[in-house]
Amino acid sequence: MKILKTEILKPLNKKKPKEIIILFHGYGGNGKSISLLANFWRKKLNNAIFYCPYAPSKCENEKNKFKWFSPGEENSTIISSQILLSVKKINNFIDYVLKENKLEEKNLVLGGFSQGCMLALEAGLQRKNKIKAIIGYSGKIIDIKRISKKIRTKPKIFLFHGDKDKVVLPKYYNQTKNFLMKQNFNLTSKLFKNCDHRIPATGANLGLDLLSNEMVL
Numbered sequence: 001m002k003i004l005k006t007e008i009l010k011p012l013n014k015k016k017p018k019e020i021i022i023l024f025h026g027y028g029g030n031g032k033s034i035s036l037l038a039n040f041w042r043k044k045l046n047n048a049i050f051y052c053p054y055a056p057s058k059c060e061n062e063k064n065k066f067k068w069f070s071p072g073e074e075n076s077t078i079i080s081s082q083i084l085l086s087v088k089k090i091n092n093f094i095d096y097v098l099k100e101n102k103l104e105e106k107n108l109v110l111g112g113f114s115q116g117c118m119l120a121l122e123a124g125l126q127r128k129n130k131i132k133a134i135i136g137y138s139g140k141i142i143d144i145k146r147i148s149k150k151i152r153t154k155p156k157i158f159l160f161h162g163d164k165d166k167v168v169l170p171k172y173y174n175q176t177k178n179f180l181m182k183q184n185f186n187l188t189s190k191l192f193k194n195c196d197h198r199i200p201a202t203g204a205n206l207g208l209d210l211l212s213n214e215m216v217l
Contacts, residue, residue, distance in 0.1 A: 004053040004093045007031035009038050017049035017101055019132075019215050021109045022094065024116030026138070028065040030054050034113060037199065041208050045215050048109075051097055055115075056089055057082075068115045074142045083122070083142060090123045104129070109211065111135040113199055114168060118142050121176075124155060131155045133214055135207050137199045138165055140172035144179050156186045158210050160203045162195030 011017050021041070025034040031052040038050035055066035073080040098108065108131045110120040117139025124134040130153035137160045141147055157180060161173035173191060180187045188210060192200055 003096050004056065004089055005031065006051050006053040006093075007035045007038075009035060009042055009050040009052070011049055012042055012046040015047070017047065017103070019045070019048040019107050019109065020051065020097055020101055020103055021045070021048050021111060021211075022051045022053070022097065022120075024053065024068070024090070024110070024112035024119055025055065025066070026112070026114030026116050027067050027071060028059055028062070029113070029116075030064055030066050034116065037113075037204060037207075040204055041211065044208060044212055048215060049101060051093075053090075053093055056086065068119055074115070074118055074140070083119075086119055087122050087126075090119055091127075094123065094127075105131045107132065109133045109135065109214070111137075111207075112139065113137045114139055114197065121157075122147070125151045125153065127153055129153065133158065133211070135211065136160070137203060137207075138162060138168050138197050140168055140176045141179060144175065148179070148183070151183065154183070154185050156214065157188070158207060159187065159189040160192065160199075160207070161190075162192050162197065162200070164194060164196045167197040 023034045023038055031054045035052040055068040057067050059065040059067050068086040069082040110124045112120040117136030120134050121141050133156040135158040163170050177189050
């Protein structure tokens with residue numbers, strides 16, 4: 001079984017990890033780009049090991065830019081085979097990482113930006129065993145009707161978005177937020193003012209504060 005290429009940031013305390021955080025990059029990103037967030041968080045979450053995998057496909061004519069699926073597929077009426085394949089590879093990666101660190105889902109957080117947020121939600125809600133939390137920036141649930149029939153567990157969810165996002169429109173944040181609330185998820189959400197398609201410093205800090213309350217420090 002081929003495992004996704006990944007950046008790994010080991011605990012700063014140099015001890016055996018007690019928590020795992022896997023962060024998925026967005027379209028055109030890579031493991032190194034999302035690892036900037038991991039590097040910021042690890043200074044406080046020093047019992048966690050961070051994994052920042054690379055999406056399985058390269059963007060067209062771009063050497064170091066990767067994609068989990070092609071732009072627009074997330075808006076199709078039927079979930080695409082490329083999205084399903086990425087979810088399968090992510091689940092295989094999760095299983096590998098848990099086994100490698102001899103930890104359980106209760107010690108696992110999934111996070112991501114844009115496409116990475118979408119896939120963290122897609123994979124995390126369908127895991128047989130409940131993970132600790134999902135933290136997502138500038139994403140959405142890809143197919144609400146479909147996922148409503150596929151939910152197996154309900155981890156804590158932290159959902160953030162920019163009100164000026166023109167890539168993943170704020171209406172998708174509202175749709176996802178409303179759905180999760182109706183499904184009685186433990187949800188913390190925030191729409192950042194004057195923020196486009198990015199993770200603002202306030203968002204990175206808020207995410208760190210929330211995760212700090214969840215982790216074994």
